[in-house]
Amino acid sequence: MIMETAVENKYTYKDFESDQEVRWCPGCDDYVILRSMQKALPEMGVKKEDVVFVSGIGCSSRFPYYIDTYGMHTIHGRAPAIASGVKLANPSLSVWVATGDGDAMAIGGNHFIHVLRRNIDLNIILFNNEIYGLTKGQFSPTSMVGQKTKSSPYGNTQPPFNPGELALGAGARFYGRISGNSPKDISQMLIDAHHFKGTSLIEVLQNCVIFNDGCYSNVTNKDVKEDKLIFLEHGKPMIFGKNRDKGLVLSNLKLEVVTIGENGITEDNILIHDAKEKDPTMHQMLVRLEYPLATGIIRSYNDLTLEEREAEVTKQVKANSKFKKIDDLFFSGETYKVE
Amino acid sequence: MIVEKSNIQSEALETVVIRFVGDSGDGMQLTGTQFTDTSAMFGNDIATFPNYPSEIRAPQGSLFGVSGFQVHIGSVEVSTPGDNLDLLVAMNPASLKTNLYALKPGHTIIVDTDAFNRKNLEKAQYKSNPLEDDTLNNYRVVKVDMTSLTREALKDIEGLDNKTITRSKNMFALGMVYWMYGRTTEYTIDFFKKKFRKEPLLIDVNTKVLKAGYNFAETLEFIPNAYSVSPAKMASGTYRVIMGNTATAWGFLAAAEKSGLELFLGSYPITPATDILHELVKHKHFGVKAFQAEDEIAGISSAIGAAFAGDLAITTTSGPGLALKGEALGLAIMMELPLVVVNVQRGGPSTGLPTKTEQSDLFQALYGRNGESPAIVIAASTPSNCFDFAFQAAKLALEHMTPVILLTDGYIANGSAPWRIQSVEELPEIKNNKVKEGADNWSPYIRNEKTLARNWAIPGTIGLEHRIGGLEKDSITGNVSQAPENHEIMTKIRAEKVKRVQDDIPEIKTEFATSGDLLVVGWGGTYGSLHSAVKQMNLVGYKNIGLAHFNYINPLPKNTGDLLTKFKKIVVCELNNGQFVNMLRMNFTGIEFLQYNKIQGLPFGNSELMEVFKKLIK
Numbered sequence: 040m041i042m043e044t045a046v047e048n049k050y051t052y053k054d055f056e057s058d059q060e061v062r063w064c065p066g067c068d069d070y071v072i073l074r075s076m077q078k079a080l081p082e083m084g085v086k087k088e089d090v091v092f093v094s095g096i097g098c099s100s101r102f103p104y105y106i107d108t109y110g111m112h113t114i115h116g117r118a119p120a121i122a123s124g125v126k127l128a129n130p131s132l133s134v135w136v137a138t139g140d141g142d143a144m145a146i147g148g149n150h151f152i153h154v155l156r157r158n159i160d161l162n163i164i165l166f167n168n169e170i171y172g173l174t175k176g177q178f179s180p181t182s183m184v185g186q187k188t189k190s191s192p193y194g195n196t197q198p199p200f201n202p203g204e205l206a207l208g209a210g211a212r213f214y215g216r217i218s219g220n221s222p223k224d225i226s227q228m229l230i231d232a233h234h235f236k237g238t239s240l241i242e243v244l245q246n247c248v249i250f251n252d253g254c255y256s257n258v259t260n261k262d263v264k265e266d267k268l269i270f271l272e273h274g275k276p277m278i279f280g281k282n283r284d285k286g287l288v289l290s291n292l293k294l295e296v297v298t299i300g301e302n303g304i305t306e307d308n309i310l311i312h313d314a315k316e317k318d319p320t321m322h323q324m325l326v327r328l329e330y331p332l333a334t335g336i337i338r339s340y341n342d343l344t345l346e347e348r349e350a351e352v353t354k355q356v357k358a359n360s361k362f363k364k365i366d367d368l369f370f371s372g373e374t375y376k377v378e
Numbered sequence: 379m380i381v382e383k384s385n386i387q388s389e390a391l392e393t394v395v396i397r398f399v400g401d402s403g404d405g406m407q408l409t410g411t412q413f414t415d416t417s418a419m420f421g422n423d424i425a426t427f428p429n430y431p432s433e434i435r436a437p438q439g440s441l442f443g444v445s446g447f448q449v450h451i452g453s454v455e456v457s458t459p460g461d462n463l464d465l466l467v468a469m470n471p472a473s474l475k476t477n478l479y480a481l482k483p484g485h486t487i488i489v490d491t492d493a494f495n496r497k498n499l500e501k502a503q504y505k506s507n508p509l510e511d512d513t514l515n516n517y518r519v520v521k522v523d524m525t526s527l528t529r530e531a532l533k534d535i536e537g538l539d540n541k542t543i544t545r546s547k548n549m550f551a552l553g554m555v556y557w558m559y560g561r562t563t564e565y566t567i568d569f570f571k572k573k574f575r576k577e578p579l580l581i582d583v584n585t586k587v588l589k590a591g592y593n594f595a596e597t598l599e600f601i602p603n604a605y606s607v608s609p610a611k612m613a614s615g616t617y618r619v620i621m622g623n624t625a626t627a628w629g630f631l632a633a634a635e636k637s638g639l640e641l642f643l644g645s646y647p648i649t650p651a652t653d654i655l656h657e658l659v660k661h662k663h664f665g666v667k668a669f670q671a672e673d674e675i676a677g678i679s680s681a682i683g684a685a686f687a688g689d690l691a692i693t694t695t696s697g698p699g700l701a702l703k704g705e706a707l708g709l710a711i712m713m714e715l716p717l718v719v720v721n722v723q724r725g726g727p728s729t730g731l732p733t734k735t736e737q738s739d740l741f742q743a744l745y746g747r748n749g750e751s752p753a754i755v756i757a758a759s760t761p762s763n764c765f766d767f768a769f770q771a772a773k774l775a776l777e778h779m780t781p782v783i784l785l786t787d788g789y790i791a792n793g794s795a796p797w798r799i800q801s802v803e804e805l806p807e808i809k810n811n812k813v814k815e816g817a818d819n820w821s822p823y824i825r826n827e828k829t830l831a832r833n834w835a836i837p838g839t840i841g842l843e844h845r846i847g848g849l850e851k852d853s854i855t856g857n858v859s860q861a862p863e864n865h866e867i868m869t870k871i872r873a874e875k876v877k878r879v880q881d882d883i884p885e886i887k888t889e890f891a892t893s894g895d896l897l898v899v900g901w902g903g904t905y906g907s908l909h910s911a912v913k914q915m916n917l918v919g920y921k922n923i924g925l926a927h928f929n930y931i932n933p934l935p936k937n938t939g940d941l942l943t944k945f946k947k948i949v950v951c952e953l954n955n956g957q958f959v960n961m962l963r964m965n966f967t968g969i970e971f972l973q974y975n976k977i978q979g980l981p982f983g984n985s986e987l988m989e990v991f992k993k994l995i996k
């Protein structure tokens with residue numbers, strides 16, 4: 040984690056609580072994400088007035104109302120486009136998008152892939168509860184096949200997106216996945232996302248206690264978590280398990296789980312995670328892995344942002360331009376006088 | 379009343395309508411613009427209209443591959459590209475076939491006889507050669523072997539391929555027309571020098587052919603120099619020829635500089651609005667941020683984001699794109715952000731007639747959103763006043779903190795006219811509602827008492843952090859509120875805010891008569907047609923006809939009701955099935971409104987309108 044030193048006023052999480060009563064269902068993971076954000080913000084070294092949260096529509100999209108910074112609660116699916124406008128208008132702002140699985144990948148799918156492609160320096164928190172919460176329980180583009188919901192009483196027949204796979208396919212430079220019940224890790228990932236230059240996408244596996252309770256419990260419950268999830272860290276071996284004795288190796292172009300100490304396997308055989316690699320092939324394999332489910336920052340590839348590319352072009356155009364003010368343009372070229 | 383013939387004739391002599399037509403590859407747009415620019419330099423008033431096929435590469439010689447450029451030049455004010463032609467320059471059979479209808483009987487056609495071969499005649503579906511049968515009996519036909527003469531003119535230049543030779547024959551035609559109207563070739567030769575800086579051979583080729591055409595016309599006695607059109611009387615100043623879409627783009631550039639804000643455009647390409655995007659992307663040197671988004675929704679959404687962040691934000695589109703922007707526009711109305719949406723109208727519904735003009739999006743602009751969502755709606759009426767109304771749209775949005783829809787249309791957007799250049803200094807001041815600090819109980823919904831515009835606190839401003847959004851907000855605190863009375867209060871505030879724009883817009887004036895038998899009412903891009911038809915009526919003795927042409931649609935100018943009661947009859951003329959007329963009926967219930975509508979993707983014709991008016995006056 041890089042610390043910015045120049046900021047004198049040290050905030051606490053309380054500085055980021057708005058005066059609005061939080062209205063999510065008791066027990067909803069959205070509370071965890073909110074608090075993780077409020078705790079992460081003072082660590083980022085940003086000024087409160089320079090932070091903007093933009094959201095679409097959904098339970099998760101209520102997020103901006105609860106944080107005492109600038110914020111916009113907009114329309115369903117469009118937050119990435121609106122946030123892009125905020126950032127392009129004023130690149131010095133720290134811009135965040137709060138979005139749900141339906142908001143981002145159903146109605147807003149187009150904006151979602153394009154914002155990732157362009158690599159504008161903003162941060163997207165995807166609250167993936169594999170359901171439409173606000174409209175009371177229809178299947179979403181991440182719901183599993185067979186899942187019974189209000190709009191699929193006999194079981195969902197539409198195969199889902201894997202958000203990480205979609206994001207990497209769209210060219211995402213930063214993608215992290217994190218369990219909704221691990222506030223400290225969420226905070227740290229938010230801080231890392233903030234410092235990353237480019238679009239960062241954080242998918243939070245968010246439990247909806249009302250309409251899809253327990254959708255992640257087989258991997259995120261305390262007692263199974265360490266065995267079912269792998270927490271990836273750049274530069275470190277891909278090891279997991281309660282006893283830290285399981286690891287990932289590459290075998291026949293596939294990731295395979297091995298046990299350290301068995302069949303002559305030592306830690307040296309285990310793959311080292313390279314989040315910064317440009318080629319996303321390994322990152323794609325990791326996001327597709329079902330056992331263990333990959334969490335942590337899977338990809339964090341440094342690339343030019345759209346603002347940087349724009350600024351460079353603009354600088355050149357300015358240097359070569361003969362126009363200093365608008366009148367220069369108006370009176371340029373073919374003009375004629377009428378007396 | 380008897381139409382005095384002599385009057386009409388002398389009027390006609392002061393202006394001339396020329397149409398250059400040919401195959402898409404014949405360079406008719408270039409020929410037309412060169413003639414236009416040269417005439418403008420000469421001091422004529424002008425109005426132009428390009429007409430090209432919607433196919434990008436239509437088959438050569440085909441009827442639907444015909445491309446044309448019409449220009450109306452005058453020693454007096456001209457307000458439309460004109461309907462009936464005085465001169466038709468047709469480079470091939472297909473273009474003759476599709477354009478002959480517009481030429482006035484007895485008037486002149488120049489044709490390239492070389493292009494009238496069997497293959498081309500077949501493609502144009504001519505059973506026999508119109509140059510040899512009686513098709514053209516009613517016209518003066520000037521037959522010129524243009525291709526051969528072009529080749530002859532270039533015989534001294536070695537190594538020219540056939541394509542280069544045939545491609546430059548349009549300059550032969552232009553040369554001839556220059557001579558006929560007493561123009562010089564200088565301007566165009568200068569143009570070649572600039573355009574072909576890197577290919578000096580082409581400067582030589584085009585100059586030779588242009589001069590050859592000019593000399594040919596001079597030498598031949600059967601082309602009289604009869605239609606000299608002297609310079610028009612125009613207000614003094616520096617002028618340039620400008621296209622409607624360019625004028626729109628420049629209006630925003632001026633507004634940005636005047637208001638001290640940066641300009642942000644979010645847009646997605648669509649005919650006939652794309653040229654505004656093309657123009658604004660060029661101006662990075664002025665700090666313009668032009669963002670080509672993934673669709674129209676993202677276009678307006680990014681602009682909304684930029685408006686929240688403090689830019690002068692605009693989005694540009696045409697009808698189908700406005701439909702996509704509807705929901706986001708409602709958001710901007712709800713959030714009370716300054717935003718300009720430009721809709722360059724085209725024929726609809728759906729994809730409709732992409733390259734043809736229509737005024738059928740008025741209802742969409744006024745009502746095409748969910749909920750009570752009033753927007754300011756204004757319309758430009760000529761290619762050059764697109765500049766003024768783009769500027770005005772930005773000014774109203776910023777001063778009143780609410781979205782403005784600016785309507786133009788394919789006809790004025792692609793048409794060009796002289797524009798008296800306005801320096802940014804001469805333009806009115808633009809204020810905005812930005813705040814730098816607030817009291818302890820500050821809320822974004824603190825309003826300007828006069829305009830009801832709310833405070834605009836942009837991110838980066840210390841202590842004014844706040845959240846806005848699409849949910850209804852409490853009228854005082856700005857927090858989410860579903861309270862019944864509050865929603866009604868807020869709905870009425872948003873409506874009243876738009877209504878109060880009336881205080882900042884000029885009253886409408888009638889032209890030609892302030893009271894009388896017939897008031898012709900129009901709005902937007904039909905101004906030129908209506909103006910010239912009513913003017914003509916006046917010239918031939920109908921003095922009791924007035925014209926009221928609207929640029930401000932919502933709200934209407936304050937004096938609208940008064941003005942309407944001054945005439946015995948009112949006819950509202952629109953290029954749609956009757957939209958403004960119904961809006962007027964709704965607003966002025968005691969008044970009877972007649973209507974005249976045309977929905978053919980074409981502008982009104984002069985004689986067509988005069989006939990309608992005459993019938994109504996009887």
Ligand SMILES: Cc1ncc(C[n+]2csc(CCOP(=O)(O)OP(=O)(O)O)c2C)c(N)n1
Nearest residue numbers: 096097098099115139140141142171172173
């Ligand atoms: C244009 C539009 N269509 C539909 C809706 C209704 N709607 C609101 S939220 C939502 C789905 C939300 O699901 P998700 O994005 O997963 O958010 P969650 O509530 O689960 O956090 C829908 C369909 C809407 N508000 N606007």
Ligand code: SF4
Nearest residue numbers: 064067098172247248
């Ligand atoms: S419905 Fe589900 S996602 Fe929405 S607030 Fe309740 S628990 Fe959270």
Ligand SMILES: [Mg+2]
Nearest residue numbers: 139140168170
């Ligand atoms: Mg959801």
